[in-house]
Amino acid sequence: MRQRQAPWWGLAAALLPGLAQAAELDGSQLSVWWGVPFAGVLLSIALVPLLAPAFWHHHFGKVSAAWALVFLLPFATVMGPGVAWASVVHALLAEYIPFIVLLTALFTVAGGIFVRGNLHGSPGLNTGLLALGALFASFMGTTGASMLLIRPLIRANDNRKHKVHVVVFFIFIVSNAGGALTPLGDPPLFLGFLKGVDFFWTVTHLWSHTLFIIGVLLAVFYAIDWWYYHRREEIQPQDPTPDTPRLGFDGSVNFGLLGVVVALVLMSGLWKSSVVFNIAGTDVGLPGLLRDIGLIAVTLVSLRITPAGVHENNQFAWAPMLEVAKLFAAIFLTIVPVIAMLKAGVDGPFGAVVRAVTNADGTPNPAMYFWATGLLSSFLDNAPTYLVFFNTAGGDPATLMTAMAPILVAVSAGAVFMGANTYIGNAPNLMVKAIAEDRGIRMPSFFGYMLWSVGILVPLFALLTWIWF
Secondary structure, X not given: OOOEXXXXXXXXXXXXXXXXXXXOOOHHHOOHHHHHHHHHHHHHHHHHHHHOHHHHHHHHHHHHHHHHHHHHHHHHHHHOHHHHHHHHHHHHHHHHHHHHHHHHHHHHHHHOOEEEOOOOOOHHHHHHHHHHHHHHHHHHHHHHHHHHHHXXXXXXXXOEOOOHHHHHHHHHHOOOHHHXXXXXXXXXXXXXXXXXXXXXXXXXXXXXXXXXXXXXXXXXXXXXXXXXXXXXXXXXXXXXXXXXXXXXXXXXXXXXXXXXXXXXXXXHHHOOOOEEEEEOOEEEEHHHHXXXXXXXXXXXXXXHHOXXXXXXXXXXXXXXXXXXXHHHHHHXXXXXXXXXXXXXXXXXXXXXXXXXXEOOOOOEOHHHHHHXXXXXXXXXXXXXXXXXXXXXXXXXXXHHHOOOHHHHHHHHHHHHHHHHOOOOOOHHHHHHHHHHHHOOOOOOOHHHHHHHHHHHHHHHHXXXXXXXX
């Protein structure tokens, strides 16, 4: 069917043909040095908060902008302003804006729900809350589920001496593994959805892996929590949080808005429309456009109708969302040449990466894709890492969902599950850590946390590899 083009963008295309049409980047002709700004962004995210936390807290936006300019200015000079402009537009419209709009909607809606009342943190209750959080994570995102449940979980255990393990397993299960079943659950899967992976593909192909990981983690947690719970002097004689007549939710109208978010994302994936707006060489479909407009409307409605007291009780603030928005703007821009070079395969500058995840006969190796994606997700960020290996495997969603389904499963599982290996593997990890420390819990250091993840998660991932990959 013929595509319709927005009239005013058509006029812009006619007036600025060099900006409206960009030559396809030939990754085989690019130098590996074009990947330095992308690596710089990711290494900055990983290292600067550890080496200079005060500097990073005040200047992370400037650092991100600097890396973006380090890429964009030479790129525009060498490739021409038309190619540079088209690359920026594609990064914004095809990936960044839909990504940030969805995260903002989930962050806002979850921040508008406050769990009222006091629970008592027994092993059974804590395990149940972690299981509930894992279920919520695939439908309101790992960020949304983490922000909704971490505070009531901490309150439930504030009369106990040992609480660190509760928060650590919360990060393992709710902030990471629980988001593996739908594109709403974790940013890497939403990027795959934007690239053309069907909405229900992940649940049909990853449910067994996810059930295994979460089931084993819940069993291990219950055993550890039971051991602590039955030790002498574990329970304080007086609960810091007084009991309330009943439990409940304040701002419960946001559950309805959460349903609207799910419906909008489903609509954009299931509705096929011939109406396409071509903007500087990037096609923007009508379903995706309506989804993003709807998500913006949901965000504004939530802010409008949520009582101020709910936001105060949740200590709702925009700082975490602003940090994600600024960092990912640089990530999605600087990753452009990296993706082009990976698409060039073994003949491109990153041929060594492609060969590392490829068998001697030229077939892709699922186990290597799982571990390569997972290890990079552990120390960098799982969303761009997913995108890198998605394109290393060819970048064609139709092929990846069928003939190469084991590879897409490996990339998806590695990105989501191994984001729990470090505090910096997934955005909710640091947010949960910060909330726990604010409530007086002495969380492990960066490497102290890794002792937990290496001791518990890595053997699980090895077993997962043996069973499925």
